[in-house]
Amino acid sequence: MKGGRKNLKRAAEEESWTLEDGHTVMQVLSLRGSNLIEVMDAQGEKSLALFPAKFQKSMWIKRGSFVVVDESGKEKALESGSKVACIVSKVLFYEQVRTLQKSSEWPEIFKTTILDDSSGSLPRETTQEEENVLESSDDDGLPPLEANTNRIRPFELHSDTESDSDLSS
Numbered sequence: 001m002k003g004g005r006k007n008l009k010r011a012a013e014e015e016s017w018t019l020e021d022g023h024t025v026m027q028v029l030s031l032r033g034s035n036l037i038e039v040m041d042a043q044g045e046k047s048l049a050l051f052p053a054k055f056q057k058s059m060w061i062k063r064g065s066f067v068v069v070d071e072s073g074k075e076k077a078l079e080s081g082s083k084v085a086c087i088v089s090k091v092l093f094y095e096q097v098r099t100l101q102k103s104s105e106w107p108e109i110f111k112t113t114i115l116d117d118s119s120g121s122l123p124r125e126t127t128q129e130e131e132n133v134l135e136s137s138d139d140d141g142l143p144p145l146e147a148n149t150n151r152i153r154p155f156e157l158h159s160d161t162e163s164d165s166d167l168s169s
Helices: 003-013 074-079 094-102 128-135 161-168
Strands: 023-033 036-040 046-050 066-070 084-092
Touching: 023 046, 023 084, 036 066, 036 084, 074 084, 084 094
Parallel strands: 046 084
Antiparallel strands: 023 036, 023 066, 036 046, 066 084
16 A cells, blocks of 8 residues: 555554644535535535545545535636535544534534434434335335346255154154
8 A cells, every 4th residue: 555545554553633724624415426426515605526536446536525625716617617626635534523513613504414323323303204115015016026047046954844744753
């Protein structure tokens, strides 16, 4: 592993850090592919951000994750006609988001956002529609699956119980 990725992982694990000038916290709205993600800033504006290749195999993000974005060249990029307005400089993990939420640097618009806990211990309310879907049958009107004819049937271990009892008596 190259030194760049080692340093990247070390930097991701540090817990106490502050936002630098030109860096802001944004929430990931969608993954667009080709290292592009759609993010929303503290004012509710949506823009495209570049997810650098150095993060590719060491950090993963999903919709709803938080990232620190470098916006220093945003106006210049938008004036030149580029759709990509900013570059992701750091991916925030659950513990880092928790500590940032307690500080004054956390944007107000994100204070109502519920984080995904890795253990899944956060309670979630289900709506009436979701309950109806859960109560409905599992097949959802689909035809039953046919047997796979490409496989040889395994030897059946369970034979008729009547024939077993006749043999033993």
